[in-house]
Amino acid sequence: MYSLGLLAVAGAAYTAAIGYLWFRQERLLFEPTPLPADEPLVGDPDVHERWVEVEGARLSTAQLRLPNPRGVVFFLHGNSGNLRDCLVELDAFREANFDVVMFDYRGYGKSSGRIGSEEQLHSDVRAVWDAFAPQYEGKRLVIAGQSLGTALAAGLGAQLCAQGRPPDLTLLVSPYSSMRALADELYPWVPGRVLRYPLQTAEHAAQLKGPLMLIHGDKDQLIGIHHSHALCTAVPAAQLHCVEGAGHNDVHKFPGFRKALFGALGCL
Numbered sequence: 001m002y003s004l005g006l007l008a009v010a011g012a013a014y015t016a017a018i019g020y021l022w023f024r025q026e027r028l029l030f031e032p033t034p035l036p037a038d039e040p041l042v043g044d045p046d047v048h049e050r051w052v053e054v055e056g057a058r059l060s061t062a063q064l065r066l067p068n069p070r071g072v073v074f075f076l077h078g079n080s081g082n083l084r085d086c087l088v089e090l091d092a093f094r095e096a097n098f099d100v101v102m103f104d105y106r107g108y109g110k111s112s113g114r115i116g117s118e119e120q121l122h123s124d125v126r127a128v129w130d131a132f133a134p135q136y137e138g139k140r141l142v143i144a145g146q147s148l149g150t151a152l153a154a155g156l157g158a159q160l161c162a163q164g165r166p167p168d169l170t171l172l173v174s175p176y177s178s179m180r181a182l183a184d185e186l187y188p189w190v191p192g193r194v195l196r197y198p199l200q201t202a203e204h205a206a207q208l209k210g211p212l213m214l215i216h217g218d219k220d221q222l223i224g225i226h227h228s229h230a231l232c233t234a235v236p237a238a239q240l241h242c243v244e245g246a247g248h249n250d251v252h253k254f255p256g257f258r259k260a261l262f263g264a265l266g267c268l
Helices: 002-023 025-029 091-096 118-136 149-162 179-186 201-205 226-234 255-267
Strands: 047-054 057-064 071-076 098-103 140-146 169-173 212-217 239-243
Touching (some): 047 118, 169 201, 169 255, 179 226, 212 255, 226 239
Parallel strands (some): 071 140, 140 169
């Protein structure tokens, strides 16, 4: 009887934990840092802020706008912080003469609302791109994502390919093959069906019709480089640049990252 009681308690605790993960999943996946709506993101004169209205929210965007750019990099950031963290490494894009467009997901930075589903995330990504796309007709298009943003970038790229406007390059930095695969590594005791954000990077990437470049630190302990190897299996033509010594959050600080990025943009 005592053993049965322990099993019942353990079962109840496990069920409660699974229920918590189901209903509080956003708190585990997304780590936004809010900002006051009237606070400037950056003081650079060539970086312009703009709001994009979507259903139930107002999204904060930033655009590096150069006089006569060769193209644009539409960049989707990771799961923490806000745009301010992304606006400190723009010189490589200025040197390559590429505009940059990025935005904060719901609840991040100055963006209002709350993330409620993967479908909503993909819809917001498309809404922001559609708001800027007319400015770049006939220009080179790079869809880029880092960490969390890699599945969203691959998803947008796949959509554009299906509509006959493939990106000239899809760039994924520290990508995961899917959130389900990553969750299986981090939380092997959680059933896959509990995950409401499968974020299938590899599945989207396999639908791309243009070049795919992956950049990954070989010391990344959050998203191991084996995820990029899995993406190369799904997309054999993908190019993988391994940045020696780089982890997850510092890969952009290494010379190898800048060299690969600048080289890719220079070839477009």
